[in-house]
Amino acid sequence: MAKTVKRHPFQRYWRRDLLIAALISMLLSMALILYTFGFPDDFIFRLFNTFLGIFILMAGTAFVIVPTVNWAFMRFSGKKPKVVSSAPKRNVPRVRTRES
Numbered sequence: 001m002a003k004t005v006k007r008h009p010f011q012r013y014w015r016r017d018l019l020i021a022a023l024i025s026m027l028l029s030m031a032l033i034l035y036t037f038g039f040p041d042d043f044i045f046r047l048f049n050t051f052l053g054i055f056i057l058m059a060g061t062a063f064v065i066v067p068t069v070n071w072a073f074m075r076f077s078g079k080k081p082k083v084v085s086s087a088p089k090r091n092v093p094r095v096r097t098r099e100s
Helices: 014-037 043-075
Strands: none
Touching: 014 043
């Protein structure tokens, strides 16, 4: 049986997750700026500032605070994390032999 490697909570696919967070932050900041101010003269500057604020808050919460709290709770509570199997178990039909 192969030994499964235990992943640390901070080991994740950062590029994809940060790209999704950046896209959501950009959409939220555009909606907020357009709804609040319309299309002002300094739209790009306000968009950048709003994007940066929303992105830092969202990424900091999702990628730093939540994994840190989960890790600290698991470490100090003595509970072990659930082991996730790499492949789901399948029901393999048994081959019946014909007895005469």
